Amino acid sequence: MAELLAPAGNPEALDAAIGEGADAVYMGLRSFNARMRSPNFTWAQFEAAVESLHKRNKKLFVAVNTVIEEKELERMYRFLAYLNKTGPDGIIVQDFGVLALAREYFPKLRVHASTQMNISSAKGVNVLSRAGVSRVVLSRELGLEEIRAIKAATSCELEVFVHGALCVSESGLCLFSSYLGGKSANRGMCAQACRRLYTAENESGRSGYFFSPHDLQLIDRIPDLIQSGVHSFKIEGRMKSAEYVGTVVSAYRYMMDHWEEDRKAAAETAKRILADDFARAKTRYWYDSGKAENVLNPDQPGGTGIFLGSIIRTKSAGAAEGGKTQGGKTVLAALSGGRYDPEAGDSVRLHKSNDELRESWKIKTVRTENGVRWIDIPAGFSTGDKVYLLQTKNMSKRYPHVLPHSLSKYRSQPGDGKLPPTALFAHTETRNAAPKKTGKGKRPDPFPEGVYVQVSSPADFYQALVCKPVRILVDLTPATAAFLLRGGKTENGEKSASGGAQAVPVSKKQCVLTLPPFLPQAEEAATEELVEKLVKAGYRLFVANNPAHLGILRAAAQKTESGPLCIAAGPYLYAFNSRAAAWLQNQGAEAFISPYENSRKNLESVFSPEERRKVILPVFAYPALFRMRFDPSESYGFRWFSNKREEVFRLVPRPGDGSVVVPEIPYSIADKKTLLDRLGFTRLLFDFSNALSSRKEFRAVMDSWRKGLPLQNISRFNWKDGFYDPEKIEELKQLSKRQQAERSKASLPAARKKSGGTARRHSAARRK
16 A cells, blocks of 8 residues: 655644544654754654654654755764664655765665655666665656656655645756855755746846746546555645645545545545645646646746735724734735635735735734725735735644653753764775876876866867867767767768868867756666767766766666776765765766855865865856756746846756756856865866857856956855855854944944944855
């Protein structure tokens, strides 16, 4: 029997999930999970939940699904030791370093691969299964036939999302929130850039929520998934209310239990239950047809809820009708355009029309005057703003408590154990080994010192040569492979018009083929075939950006009997710590392209000075902030758009690979050549793959590098500041308050005029 797996973002949601019949729940604790804005569970609550659920023959899984930095390895080791002692039924992980720690030191802990690992093919599942992963949560961008094919090719347990919020970006590949302020989705701090208001940069000037997806709903497809052999059906929602969790679990429980009696009737009943989930409009995404269907709704704000109406009038409420709120006095508002009449006690969310403010609110006052229905709202909202119903006063339902009344006996916490030194400094036999010599009989370094240039197609090879690169990276697409395999000739055998005297101006030893980070099952066989043909033709340098690539490249080397290939772990394999790097090295990686959202401080701590010869460091790029399996510009009719801070972005179609969103201004540390040389980072990547590249831009970027002069209008991304750290921000705020207090005591007017703020600068300043 398939498992129904429900979210538990707090004890009330846990009660609702179990009360409505979930077989298992997943939750996060106060650190290392992808929903850090959720309340999450205390140590005592977690320990009590494990004990209580096991008595009920229910399962509990812990989300440990973020990437971790080098400084966090020891804390992660202690956290895993605590989990190992407490005994959940499994941990859900994203970071390869966490996987390595769990398998080496805590082999009894069952490891599930998070959807953030971006596993969407059988090859990816099997690579992780051989590494000790017992279950894989598949990417959400898959159809039923792809899921069936994966299940047929693996013995590993599979888990699929069946209901809840979608990310517009392919699983685990969103950098947008991190780019704008260091709040990385890969660190559980997503600021939901996809739910924000944007404006088209064209004559229409249209504004909309262009990247806000509908919610996934597969309630009527549950029988197909059961018959396909999927082990677990997952409901998203660790930040949702207990009422939402109870409603959705109830519907899926009913469908799973009754579909064999009458599939159509069971689906109709389940859908009636789901009509009260107060969430977004629904989509089946890729499930039915192998293409995105009815995914985006640009006209509705990204938050959940049922539209109650737009504010058409406001007036003073008076002290009796609501008193004061944190932001000031309440006001009364009249609404128009909705289909529901609000009642006192209902919970709503208000949205400013310019998307500057969103606020949740419980209605206290409802009154009718001359046929107009008025409700109280917080001050700060006005005519034109919208109101959405989140929960009615009658929705609350009481469930038996899972946690005991007293938690006093639950006292376990992570200890102060030390990660064994060998785990930090001697992961593999090759760590800290001396660089290979290139004398007679010695294999030359496949990734030597110098300039690396990445382009999207062979058409950009000549422009790339302006940079005098030691290696040119090119995206592996069917068109690229065909061009290289024909020796740069056209299909009729003639030399390419852009090829000049030499059709392919890049030697096979100089060309590095970069595999796209998203590899759906439907494209796995074709990718394997392309790689095998290229290997047979003499191409031996590749960049892997997905665990599946490691399996494909290993198989190609064996099948062609060509010997081991030269593999660099790409930026989307997220080597944010030495344990992750060591795991990737054991899988065949010889070099590491640093993740785009990495910081200088973390990069230095991961790789010792001797090991930095293995690092290829991106110093210039238009990073892909969203990566989508479809191209929304086909229906929207624009490619350039801006946010409310007037930051501009561009939609870039990628033939055969959907589309990406990139910033108008590039990330660059190209002017830091002297510093990077001193630090030992001598393999530098200039990534023009998403650029509107011209020879002029290539030359300008290289001048910046050679002369040490910064380009204008650039972003430093996270290079200096690193990831957003709420604990650090709080420390800085407290320091600021103390500084202000000291200045006040001194009674110095000049001092009082100065800002005491030392908090992290706003993202706009990150461009300087």
